[in-house]
Amino acid sequence: MRDRIVRAVTDRFAGDSGGHDADHTFRVVRNALRIWEVEGGNRDMVELAAMLHDVDDRKLFGGDPDECAFARSVMGDDFDEPFKDAVCSIIRNISFKGTDTKVPDSLEGRIVQDADRLDAIGAIGIARAFAYGGSKGRKMYDPLDKPKEGMGENEYFANTGTTVNHFYEKLLLLKDLMNTDEGRSMAQHRHDIMESFLKEFYDEWGL
Ligand code: ADP
Ligand code: NI
Numbered sequence: 001m002r003d004r005i006v007r008a009v010t011d012r013f014a015g016d017s018g019g020h021d022a023d024h025t026f027r028v029v030r031n032a033l034r035i036w037e038v039e040g041g042n043r044d045m046v047e048l049a050a051m052l053h054d055v056d057d058r059k060l061f062g063g064d065p066d067e068c069a070f071a072r073s074v075m076g077d078d079f080d081e082p083f084k085d086a087v088c089s090i091i092r093n094i095s096f097k098g099t100d101t102k103v104p105d106s107l108e109g110r111i112v113q114d115a116d117r118l119d120a121i122g123a124i125g126i127a128r129a130f131a132y133g134g135s136k137g138r139k140m141y142d143p144l145d146k147p148k149e150g151m152g153e154n155e156y157f158a159n160t161g162t163t164v165n166h167f168y169e170k171l172l173l174l175k176d177l178m179n180t181d182e183g184r185s186m187a188q189h190r191h192d193i194m195e196s197f198l199k200e201f202y203d204e205w206g207l
Contacts, residue, residue: 005074024119028118029115039181040107045087052070065092065095066092068091071091090108094116096120096174097152099153100152110180113179114184114187118190130163138161138162141201175191
């Protein structure tokens, strides 16, 4: 059953180079299980929600995450309805949406949200941000284009600013939004890496 889900996820993301490939998902699973070891909760739910957290993403697949269609079809008959509903509720609520971001109401959801955020920061987070920005034809940096503060969901998703701005609009905010103690302590080091990266970036730019 686990192999089947890994295969379905791998196929779903085949061809993505914008930082949302299956490897992102597998790193999120690893982060999530590490946090689960400290924080507890339902292990199967943490693992499955992490595995399926991006398979219905609107940006990637144009579907409606609220319907959770792909995730439900992958879970099939291997899980009962309440379990599938709980996984879908996690998937629906973990995404960053600016000031409209939600804190998931279950421990398992808070763990998976932290695990996803950890992969958006640190060295891999930096690489993913530039990969994503490049895939959308965005500039890396423009000293005249200032980051926007306090964006809500619609404004955040309509935003087409530079990748460096994305650090101020999301990545550097995540450390203080972590839900779990273990997630927070993992986030601190990755946050420091981004701060050093930006300092070096501005130096090399000649600012
Ligand atoms: P989430 O996992 O919270 O749903 P997203 O799907 O929005 O996050 O983002 C996935 C990856 O793409 C993250 O690493 C994120 O930082 C990056 N990304 C999203 N929007 C941008 C952007 N405007 N510029 C650069 N990178 C972005
Ligand atoms: Ni993700």
